[in-house]
Amino acid sequence: MSKQTNTESKLITDIFVEGARKGWNIAIHSTIPNVLMAFVIIYILNASGLLKLLGEYVGFVMTPLGLPGESIAVFLAAFLSWGGAAGVLVALVQEGTLNAQHIAILIPGMALVGSTVQYMGRVLGVLGVPGKHYLVLFGICIINAYLAMFLIRVLI
Numbered sequence: 001m002s003k004q005t006n007t008e009s010k011l012i013t014d015i016f017v018e019g020a021r022k023g024w025n026i027a028i029h030s031t032i033p034n035v036l037m038a039f040v041i042i043y044i045l046n047a048s049g050l051l052k053l054l055g056e057y058v059g060f061v062m063t064p065l066g067l068p069g070e071s072i073a074v075f076l077a078a079f080l081s082w083g084g085a086a087g088v089l090v091a092l093v094q095e096g097t098l099n100a101q102h103i104a105i106l107i108p109g110m111a112l113v114g115s116t117v118q119y120m121g122r123v124l125g126v127l128g129v130p131g132k133h134y135l136v137l138f139g140i141c142i143i144n145a146y147l148a149m150f151l152i153r154v155l156i
Helices: 012-048 050-057 069-080 082-094 100-113 116-127 131-155
Strands: none
Touching (some): 012 050, 012 069, 012 082, 050 069, 069 100, 069 116, 100 131, 116 131
């Protein structure tokens, strides 16, 4: 006996519309809220003076990279959300804290730690990886990102 497979061919326009719908949903439910949240957080941190304090007390980590202390907010936001980190980056560029060279240095770090918290929860939690290993994995992400940003700093 042979099984007949019921294959239904879709029109290219149907595939396009379905993809556009999925893209729209991602933008509306994920990307835009993350970027908006980042702008609000930067505004609150600026208004309260916490961004300046963060830059002064923790920013020494960013100094060897040729970055202002406030840029650590971009790096920290990247752990939670790539879109949020991009929003923080843009907000800091708009206020004149970061320039094009700073962006070039930060982008590799953002990419290498991008959304680590979300992915660790979704992937490692589902796989049953013990929580004690998460810190090591976070550390690897941080070291890789820092080395990549340092390399870019040396190259530019």
